[in-house]
Amino acid sequence: MSLVRVHNFAISLDGFGTGEGLTFDAPFGHAGHRLHEWYFATRFWHSKIDESGGSSGVDDVFAQQIDLGFGAEIMGRGKFGPQTGPWLDLGTEEEWRGWWGPNPPFHTPVFVLTHHERPSIEMEGGTVFHFVDATPGEALELARAAAGDLDVRLGGGPTTIREFLAADLVDVMHIVQVPILLGRGVRLWDGLEGLDSRYDIESVASPSGVTHLTLTRR
């Protein structure tokens, strides 16, 4: 059975998975790059941008998991772009096609949850963005069908992950707690009282200062 997995999802010490004020220039709002500095320091990330070097310790081995064994991704609309409401740029030269350039790192179908459906976008390298107005369960059914025997990556943001947790649809979750206090933004853990009864939770502190939390469904 294919699993639903979350990887490399970073939160601040006060629990925010993204900051406030998302724009085209600031996909994580006032958080800037601070939630992801641990990631940019890894050998895994360096190799992604065709650079040598980078750390190869616990941060790196966790980071790698995001590329292993996935046949589809589900993401919230906020991960695809900062727009809300109807898509106003469809068919224009400025049509938004995500943050990732012509060849996004997914290389699979990606299901973007939105109340405003639109035609799919086929990118280079195998990534196809589908836009679906669906419940978590319905979206997962689509993603599972697309993924075949492979797993489904739940890509975030915090609201989307929280909805899938509430619906008990997440098998494995890797959270990276970064020792910063954002003070505002969107919290990951809101409204999930008792979630720990459904998961084995492991904690590993990295010498880099972050803490890796893994939740494995019992």
Added chain:
Amino acid sequence: MSLVRVHNFAISLDGFGTGEGLTFDAPFGHAGHRLHEWYFATRFWHSKIDESGGSSGVDDVFAQQIDLGFGAEIMGRGKFGPQTGPWLDLGTEEEWRGWWGPNPPFHTPVFVLTHHERPSIEMEGGTVFHFVDATPGEALELARAAAGDLDVRLGGGPTTIREFLAADLVDVMHIVQVPILLGRGVRLWDGLEGLDSRYDIESVASPSGVTHLTLTRR
């Protein structure tokens, strides 16, 4: 210079330092004992209740710090008891004298922050409860005078610690993050954006499942 230190202050994964619904029977509300099971498993706690056994690893060495080098404590009223508003039991047989019995574990002056002052209470073993309507800075001045060369323990709860952090009066803080989700209660980290710029933050995962966070003021 004597330091202001917080030790063994436990929070849930979602950041709550106490649950909802504090009563005489449930000092941490619906959290029950779940925030402190790591503590009850230590050799330090076992020795406090005159039992042998208990763990002697990282949880235990952190736990011990709470007894080392203090000449006074400051606590919020919610740590002293669940009552709010005027003290209605003064002079009665049922007068509340804290959760800790006739010989509380403080053995120093303890300054209880409250808007409702009342006469001090002298207990066995050197603990004297003073009730003061004071700002964090004013309370600290009283506690420092009482502590002499020794440190001042900031005993909680979450609201009191947050106020002292906001006023930049905390030198050392040891937080224990417990892998449970309480969902509701009082959060420790609210409204402290950027706190990390004032502290070196260290994280140590314990085999028991909790994570010890230490914040040391730069």
